[in-house]
Structures are given as structure tokens and as C-alpha cells.
Amino acid sequence: MYSLNELLKDTVLQGGSDLHLTVGVPPMIRISGYLRKLGEEVLHQEDVKKFAKEILKERFEEYDSHGEKDLAYSLSNVGRFRVNIFKQRGSDAIAMRVVNSKTPTLEALNHPPILKELCKKRRGLVLVTGPTGSGKSTTLAAMINEINEKRNEHIITLEDPIEYLHSHKKCIVNQREIGKDSISYSESLKSLLREDPDIILIGEMRDLETISIAITAAETGHLVLSTLHTIGSAKTIDRIIDVFPVHQQQQIKVQLAAVLQGIISQQLIPSLDGKRVAALETMIITPAIQNQIREGKTHQIDSAIQTGSKFGMQTMDMSLTKLVKSGQVDINVAKDYSVDGEMFDRLMMY
Structure with missing residues (x-):
């Protein structure tokens, strides 16, 4: 027994x-x-x-x-x-x-420095995406911790359920659990903007209503962090737009282009020490990417990421090659997780 x-x-x-x-x-x-x-x-x-x-x-x-x-x-x-x-x-x-009982830090996770820069944003939408079990919640918790240690503001999280418990450091952190502190995401989101938040964490953008309120909150001067079960920045943007009826999609493209600050897309890769390590695609908004979103040319975003290293961007394949070259991941394992095997091979040659 x-x-x-x-x-x-x-x-x-x-x-x-x-x-x-x-x-x-x-x-x-x-x-x-x-x-x-x-x-x-x-x-x-x-x-x-x-x-x-x-x-x-x-x-x-x-x-x-x-x-x-x-x-x-x-x-x-x-x-x-x-x-x-x-x-x-x-x-x-x-x-x-x-x-993990200990709140993670961006340093401990060995995430790229650009994530700290995203934590400094005063307003806008930051998304962490990836399949189930890819460490999205851990990355978000580390970002909330970074904000909590550096800024004097009010953080509200809506989670189902609450995973990491945040203490009040420089920020006030109010964590609301769906089903316990509120009946539903829908009810919580309706009252959210009346609770005077500066930073809002929405555990998951599940549906049209959640996405709409997240975009509205970002438009009205809040920093909004959330997750989606998508892989890759371009697919994430397409997923958000496709949730809306066709007659609303052009307006959503305009709104999303205006509020989006960055997308972190991640997966966990088996490492040589028998554990797992995160590989991250990072997309940071630029005028060029804003135009691509507004014009529905999301298929061009991967190229913008590939050439955007000066802005802190990297593709998933670029992240994987770094893990191989730093001795953390076997090359064959990394290639199995690559987005474009031929591109991965070319990157490994440099």
C-alpha cells in the first residue's frame, strides 16, 4: 500500500x-x-x-x-x-x-541578459511561450523576482494554481489563485485594473477574453507578463491574432504591434550532466517587427530574429549551438531539438 x-x-x-x-x-x-x-x-x-x-x-x-x-x-x-x-x-x-521552494533568479537559470532589460519596461506585453513542462512558470517567477528586487511598485499575479510564493521585497506582491481567491480568470480580470497594479502576471492567456484584457492592460500603462503554449515567436503572434474573429484581426494586429515588448520561447533540453537546460529563442520588438505584425507578414519574423543579435535576439537554433559549444548539451541531442537542421549545422561551423 x-x-x-x-x-x-x-x-x-x-x-x-x-x-x-x-x-x-x-x-x-x-x-x-x-x-x-x-x-x-x-x-x-x-x-x-x-x-x-x-x-x-x-x-x-x-x-x-x-x-x-x-x-x-x-x-x-x-x-x-x-x-x-x-x-x-x-x-x-x-x-x-x-x-522549487526557492524563488528562482534569472542568474541561477543562466538566462540571457535581455530578460533583465525586459523586466525594466514600464508598460507593454511580455510573453513566455513553450510546450507544457518547458519551464515557463519558472522563467516568469524569476522575472517577477527581478522586478520585486529592483522596483518599488505593485505586482498582482493571477495563477491557476499559485506555484512560486513571492515575498514583499521592494514591491507589494499580491498573488491571487483562481478557484480559491477568485471564481475564475474572467472574474479576476474584470476587477484587475481597479486594483491599482503596475505589473500584472496572468498565468496563461487561455482565450479571447483573457488576451483582450491583457492587451488592454498593456495599452493603459501596465507591464503585463503571461504565457502561451506555443513554440516560436511567429507562431505565438499568429495564435493570438487567430483567436479573434476575422473582422477584428486587423485591429488586433495594430494593437499587438503597439504593446508587444518581447517573446521568450523556450524548451528544456537533456544536458550532459543528466539534468535539463533551457534553450531560449528571444524576440525583442523593433520598428521592423512592428511593421511585420501590422502587415500580417509574421513569416518574416524569424529572419528578423536571426539578424537581430544587437538587440538581444537569438533564434532557437542559435541558442542550441551555444549550449553545444559551451559543453552543456550533446550535438546530436541539440540537433534533435533544432527548428532547422541545416541552419543548425551551418551555425555549428562558425
Whole structure:
């Protein structure tokens, strides 16, 4: 019989990033991107349901009727976890992501200096994008920490759930958890601009309403940080525009070109030390890119990034070659993650 607390302790002790609890297989942990068994005994339906009730407590009935629930879970002397509990094939399943108890810094993450420059912006929209599990939340937390240490302002975060806990340093930091501090993203966003924020973090731009309010907030003098599950700056811009009805898209192109400050697109790459390291594409807004957005020529943005190193820009393939040349990542692994294999080969020759 498995104990949830012991499973979580083992996950943290073994350096796991995720714990998966699914009926019919043993508990599985993800280490350096790969799943491994945490025991041999398979989980039964009653086991996973017991774990779900232990995590959800009085919110179990709400989950049981909706079929899924996101929340944060803390275990004393072990850590914090981002939890998704969901129904599958008539039974419960649980995915738990380990959240580092220490707020990350941009230096510790070894992110490019241009991210610090983005943290100095007084207004506009900064996006961190990438697939699930690519470290978006960690990068955003490091950026909020940078602002918190350097600026005397009011930060409001809307998260589902709250992952990293920020203390008040130079800034006041108010963190609102959807489902706990507010009913929904929609309700939180409606009241957001009345709460006198300077910096706004929106955990995820999920839909048209969220994107609209984020753009409006950026237009009205706030610095807005958020995420999207997209890969690459050009695709991110296309995704935002495509959310809107056709008759609104030209206006959104104009608005987005005016407020966008930068896009950080990242993925986690297996490194030679057995861990993972982030590779980042960085796009910084320039008059040329603003024109490309307004005119719907997003296919030209990759070229602008490639030639924009003096502005702090780099393509994903440029980032990957740096990781190889610095001895952090194997060349064959890096090529597997490259956007353009031929371009990657050419960059490796310089």
C-alpha cells in the first residue's frame, strides 16, 4: 500500500520533476524528462481515489462533478506541488509537478541578459511561450523576482494554481489563485485594473477574453507578463491574432504591434550532466517587427530574429549551438531539438 506523503518525498529526494498516479500502473516519476517506476505494485482505483480525496479534501465533490481540478498542494518539510487531478476511463488520475521552494533568479537559470532589460519596461506585453513542462512558470517567477528586487511598485499575479510564493521585497506582491481567491480568470480580470497594479502576471492567456484584457492592460500603462503554449515567436503572434474573429484581426494586429515588448520561447533540453537546460529563442520588438505584425507578414519574423543579435535576439537554433559549444548539451541531442537542421549545422561551423 502506497502512502502519498512517501511518494512525494521519494519524488523530491530522487530529483524528480513530476509524479504520475494512474490506475493499472505503478507510481511513475519523471527524472530529466523520462518516466521511471517508483515501486512495482500497480495502483488500484481505490488507491488513486484515496489520494485525490487526501489532496482535495472539501473540494473533492466539485472535482467529481466537473471531471478535473487544478490546485497547489504543500507538504511540510518536503515542498510545494502543482496538481492536476482528472478523470480518465472512469477512474481518477493525478499529475503532480514539483515546485522549487526557492524563488528562482534569472542568474541561477543562466538566462540571457535581455530578460533583465525586459523586466525594466514600464508598460507593454511580455510573453513566455513553450510546450507544457518547458519551464515557463519558472522563467516568469524569476522575472517577477527581478522586478520585486529592483522596483518599488505593485505586482498582482493571477495563477491557476499559485506555484512560486513571492515575498514583499521592494514591491507589494499580491498573488491571487483562481478557484480559491477568485471564481475564475474572467472574474479576476474584470476587477484587475481597479486594483491599482503596475505589473500584472496572468498565468496563461487561455482565450479571447483573457488576451483582450491583457492587451488592454498593456495599452493603459501596465507591464503585463503571461504565457502561451506555443513554440516560436511567429507562431505565438499568429495564435493570438487567430483567436479573434476575422473582422477584428486587423485591429488586433495594430494593437499587438503597439504593446508587444518581447517573446521568450523556450524548451528544456537533456544536458550532459543528466539534468535539463533551457534553450531560449528571444524576440525583442523593433520598428521592423512592428511593421511585420501590422502587415500580417509574421513569416518574416524569424529572419528578423536571426539578424537581430544587437538587440538581444537569438533564434532557437542559435541558442542550441551555444549550449553545444559551451559543453552543456550533446550535438546530436541539440540537433534533435533544432527548428532547422541545416541552419543548425551551418551555425555549428562558425
